[in-house]
Amino acid sequence: MATLGFGDLRKGISIEIDGQPYEVVDYARHKMQQRAPVTRLKVRNLLTGSLTEKTFQAYETSFTPADVDARSSQYMYTDGEFYHFMDMETYDQYQLTKKQIGSNINYLKEEITLDISFYKGNIIGLKFPTFVELIVSESPPGLKGDTAQGGTKPATLETGHSLAVPLFIQEGETIKVDTRNGQYVERVT
Numbered sequence: 338m339a340t341l342g343f344g345d346l347r348k349g350i351s352i353e354i355d356g357q358p359y360e361v362v363d364y365a366r367h368k369m370q371q372r373a374p375v376t377r378l379k380v381r382n383l384l385t386g387s388l389t390e391k392t393f394q395a396y397e398t399s400f401t402p403a404d405v406d407a408r409s410s411q412y413m414y415t416d417g418e419f420y421h422f423m424d425m426e427t428y429d430q431y432q433l434t435k436k437q438i439g440s441n442i443n444y445l446k447e448e449i450t451l452d453i454s455f456y457k458g459n460i461i462g463l464k465f466p467t468f469v470e471l472i473v474s475e476s477p478p479g480l481k482g483d484t485a486q487g488g489t490k491p492a493t494l495e496t497g498h499s500l501a502v503p504l505f506i507q508e509g510e511t512i513k514v515d516t517r518n519g520q521y522v523e524r525v526t
Contacts, residue, residue: 340399343376351383351403354391358383358403358456383454383461386439407452407464412445420445422453431460443498444469444516465516470525471495472511479504 341352346364353359359380368374376393383405410422410431419432420442431453435442437460444465452464476492489501494514502521506512513522 340401342399346378346400351405352380352400353403354380354400358405358461362388383456386462404457405461406455408455409450410453412447412449412451414447424453425450433460433463438463441465441516443494443496443519444471444514446471446496467516468513468522469516470511470513471498473502473506473508476502476506476508479506 341350343364343366346352346361348361348363350361351358352361359382361378362381363379365377366374367377373394378391378393379388380391381388383403409425411425413421413423413430415421419434420438422431422433423429424431433453438445439462441463446469449466449469451466453460454462454464471494473492474495477490479488479490488504490504490506491499492502492506492512493499494512498519500514500519500521502512506521506524511525513525514520515522
């Protein structure tokens, strides 16, 4: 099996450490006076989601690529217990639980396309698009007054998720939401 050296590392690449798949978040090589250089990695465990830092001796540093595969899939529906997805190339169907989807379930709507990650043939997670467009299903009218600094009001989206939006947003409008932090980005025309 091919190995990766320090020069082959990139942010986002998947490597295997101690039999576990990790995604490289950040990496650096440190050279100290009269000592061998060390390689420091900040990595995210793809099975647990935990973020850790690992240090390796520079001359011993070689990494094994992890057998992680991402497949483009479309969310179809939920039956209450499972959420059903379909692979866009092979038309295979997958069932995921609410726990497997995680907190991004707030942005899950029918026909959204996202990547399902597999490790050794088992589903390990979902990668949502950075931005999703959702319809505002409920929002009180904006209050007029001193809004020189801008104002916000609560809004409920078609998925049931609530967030703060500017006062000019009305029910029925489509907005763009950032899935990384759950904040309003812009109104979609």
